[in-house]
Amino acid sequence: YVFSSYVEYIKNYEVQLEKTFPSAIRIYRVFKIGVQDLYKDIKLFLGIIKKLNANKRNLECLTRKELEIYFQMPKDMYRVAPVLLISALPFANYIMFPLAYLFPRQLLSSHFWSLQQRVQFAVLDQKSRLKYYKPVFRSLQAKLKQVKANPLYFSWRRCIALLGSGLHPSSKKILQCQPLFGRGQIYHITNLTTHHIGSLLRMHNMHSGWRRKKRLKDRAKLIHLMDLAIIKEGGVAKLSNDEIRAVISNLYIYVYIFFKHF
Numbered sequence: 522y523v524f525s526s527y528v529e530y531i532k533n534y535e536v537q538l539e540k541t542f543p544s545a546i547r548i549y550r551v552f553k554i555g556v557q558d559l560y561k562d563i564k565l566f567l568g569i570i571k572k573l574n575a576n577k578r579n580l581e582c583l584t585r586k587e588l589e590i591y592f593q594m595p596k597d598m599y600r601v602a603p604v605l606l607i608s609a610l611p612f613a614n615y616i617m618f619p620l621a622y623l624f625p626r627q628l629l630s631s632h633f634w635s636l637q638q639r640v641q642f643a644v645l646d647q648k649s650r651l652k653y654y655k656p657v658f659r660s661l662q663a664k665l666k667q668v669k670a671n672p673l674y675f676s677w678r679r680c681i682a683l684l685g686s687g688l689h690p691s692s693k694k695i696l697q698c699q700p701l702f703g704r705g706q707i708y709h710i711t712n713l714t715t716h717h718i719g720s721l722l723r724m725h726n727m728h729s730g731w732r733r734k735k736r737l738k739d740r741a742k743l744i745h746l747m748d749l750a751i752i753k754e755g756g757v758a759k760l761s762n763d764e765i766r767a768v769i770s771n772l773y774i775y776v777y778i779f780f781k782h783f
Contacts (some may be wrong), residue, residue, distance in 0.1 A: 548622045555633030559601065561630065566594040580742075585750035592743055597630035604628050643766070646726060653724040658684060660717035667707050673698050710734055 533583040567582065569591050584593060606619040622630040626642050636644065662681055668674050677698045680690040702708045708716075711734070718737065719729040725740055751757060757765065 522661050548618050551633055551635075552618060553620060555629065556605075558632040559597070559630065562590055563598070567588050581749070583746070583750070585747055585754060588747050588750060597632070600628070601630050601632075605772055648725050651728060653720045656720040657717065657724055660720060661708070661716060664707050667702060669761065671701065673701055677701060710737065 542739075565587075569587050572582060573591075574579070580588070580591075604617055604621045608614040621633075625634055625638060626645070631639055631642075662685070665678060665681055669679060671677075676694065680698060682692055684692045700706065704711075706712070712720075718733050722729045722733060722736055725737075727736060727740065751760070
C-alpha cells in the first residue's frame, strides 16, 4: 500500500510539474528518452565490436541492423558527446539542453528526435544530396565518347540517354554495363576525375577532404554488405516501411555496380 501510494504521488507530482513548467518538462523528456536510446545503441555497438574481434574483423558476420549501428554510432557519438560533456559541468545543463533542443539537427543524434523531426530531417538531407546527382550524371556523360570502342558502348549510351530524359533503365540493363566500371576501365574509381569523386562524396553526405577514394570504397563496401544481409535475412519483403526508408537512403546503384572491381 505504501509503495503504490508513493508511485501515485510521483505520477501526480509529474502532472503538476508539467502544468507549471511545460517547456522544461518537454525538454527533460526529450533528453531522458534520447539518452536511454543512445545508451542502448552504445551497448549494441560495443557488442558488435566484440563480435567482429571474434570473427577476425569480418563485416560479413553482421546482420543488416548491426551494420547500420556499426556505421552510424561513431558519427552519433561524435555529434552528441560535446553536448553531454559540457552539460555535465555545474549549471551548464541550463544552457546546453535548451540550446540543443532548439537545434536538434546540428547538436543531437536521431535518438533525441521525434518521429516528425526524423522525417523532416531526412527530407532535408535528401534535398541537399539531390544537388549532386546532376554533377555525377554529367561526369558519367562526359566520358561516354571514351568507351566508343567497347562492345557495351551502345547499351551504356542507351542507359545514359534514358536517365538524361528523366526515365529509368532497368536494373538488368544497368548491370549489363557493369564491366565498364571494372579495374582498368574508364569508370573505375582510380580513373574518375577529382570533380566526379567530390560529387559522389557529397551525394553520400560525406566530406570531400582527406582519403577521398578510400572512404568512397568503404561506403561502397558497406552498401554491398547491407545488400547481402538483406538477401540473407529474407529480402526486402521482410523489412518494415521504416526499415525500407532507412535502407533506401543508403543505397545508390552507381556505387554498387563498380564495387566488385575494387
